[in-house]
Amino acid sequence: MAFRFWRRIQLLPGVTLNLSKSSASLSLGPRGAKYTIGPRGTRTTVGLPGTGLFYTVQNPGRGKTRSASARPQPDQPPVPVRDQLTLGFFKRLITPADEAAFIDGLQALHSGDESEALTQLEAAPEQPDARWAAGLLRLKREDLDLAQAHLQAALEQREVLGSLYAKYGIQATTHLTLTPEVTAHIGPRERGTRLALAELHQLRGETTQARAHLEAVLVQTPDDVVVKAALAELLLEAEPLPAEAADQIVHLAAGLENDTPVHAALLLYKGRALRALGLDEAAVATFTQAYRRKKDRPEALLRQIRYERALAYAAVGRRGDSRRELSAIYAEDPGFEDVAARLGVR
Incomplete structure (x- = not known):
């Protein structure tokens, strides 16, 4: 199926x-x-x-290859x-x-x-x-x-x-x-x-x-x-995420391309798992791959990917990149996650 x-x-x-x-x-x-x-x-x-x-x-x-007699006729609904x-x-x-x-x-x-x-x-x-x-x-x-x-x-x-x-x-x-x-x-x-x-x-x-x-x-x-x-x-429901579970998620997404919104979601989960393993640089690259294609992607999914990438940027010391991401998210949706608090807006 x-x-x-x-x-x-x-x-x-x-x-x-x-x-x-x-x-x-x-x-x-x-x-x-x-x-x-x-x-x-x-x-x-x-x-x-x-x-x-x-x-x-x-x-x-x-489809196009069937004969005319096989097509539905007006008197044959x-x-x-x-x-x-x-x-x-x-x-x-x-x-x-x-x-x-x-x-x-x-x-x-x-x-x-x-x-x-x-x-x-x-x-x-x-x-x-x-x-x-x-x-x-x-x-x-x-x-x-x-x-x-x-x-x-x-x-x-x-x-x-x-x-x-x-x-x-x-x-x-x-x-x-x-x-x-x-x-x-x-x-x-x-x-x-x-x-x-x-x-x-x-x-x-x-x-x-x-x-x-x-x-x-x-x-x-x-x-x-x-x-x-x-x-x-x-x-990912387990908190904190055990290393064994994080490793399994990374294996599930191994070699994955960003072909569909489902693939993008799985790349998001892979990035979270990499962060749980302390591999923040790899997580940044994974979130970037997930965000690279925006056409036909749900806005909520894209926003979540940007937010996770902002956290990964901060973890590797790229504070400016992190703040730019959070600022863009705040401009679109000021109530998203804890973006306002991270920006010091409230």
């Missing part, structure tokens, strides 16, 4: 251009329901506003998601009860009834896909015990996780805010489930368990920069 990070450019109300590193697509429709045209065909996306959960029905295509999730009377007679409950749960979620969705999804305890969706909804509500039970059950059946979604042509995706700078878009797979469990354990202050899930993902996909950033942020 790939994690996707989107930069969204609002063109018109209800029309959004979605840009990723490898492709672009156009989404049309109100909040909570989108029809998207992209290089892989068309897809209809609907979701429950405020939950982070949304479901996509893919209408396969081959994509199958509405509501119809995709509706079991007819006769089909319901031969559909197992727990599978029908799963479909009813997604239908309720599509309709905006989160409570009914949970009731139906939790009525299908033998279906890992239902447990996965119920776990994420419980996590949203911070019902952590139930969320853990559902997600752990889904993880234990990871070999078949996602199969029911695939059977009904549904792509299920949600997003998790892993760090202040990093959001992961996840689906019903082992990686997404482990990330959700890591977030759950972190909410409980169970660092060891959260770390174990993130490290398990990295064993399978060692170059996953999203998981690296999440693990580095988790390790």
Whole structure:
């Protein structure tokens, strides 16, 4: 499962251009329901506003290479998601009860009834896909015990996780805010489930368990920069930062280029780790690398990088550079961190 990070450019109300590193697509429709045209065909996306959960029905295509007959015609609209999730009377007679409950749960979620969705999804305890969706909804509500039970059950059946979604042509995706700078878009797979469990354990202050899930993902996909950033942020919670944890963060970011905002966040964490190891000159160079690209970077992230570089400048005796950085930050955001106090303004 790939994690996707989107930069969204609002063109018109209800029309959004979605840009990723490898492709672009156009989404049309109100909040909570989108029809998207992209290089892989068309897809209809609907979701429950405020939950982070949304479901996509893919209408396969081959971009510019597909034949004219394969393109959606005006009299052949994509199958509405509501119809995709509706079991007819006769089909319901031969559909197992727990599978029908799963479909009813997604239908309720599509309709905006989160409570009914949970009731139906939790009525299908033998279906890992239902447990996965119920776990994420419980996590949203911070019902952590139930969320853990559902997600752990889904993880234990990871070999078949996602199969029911695939059977009904549904792509299920949600997003998790892993760090202040990093959001992961996840689906019903082992990686997404482990990330959700890591977030759950972190909410409980169970660092060891959260770390174990993130490290398990990295064993399978060692170059996953999203998981690296999440693990580095988790390790940085320890105060003071142990040398072993700082060394692990530096290794996580070894050879990293500043390609995306996620890479910049991981470089920020690397710089903090270098400072904890007493390597302030190296930290200055790392923060400079992280700040070098500003386009498409969140202002809050750039400001945090400048602040950390100001502290590193001071640590290596470059007081003038440190004050210039702090002054620039103060001019933009006078309430940021302890910048005013460091400048002697108050």
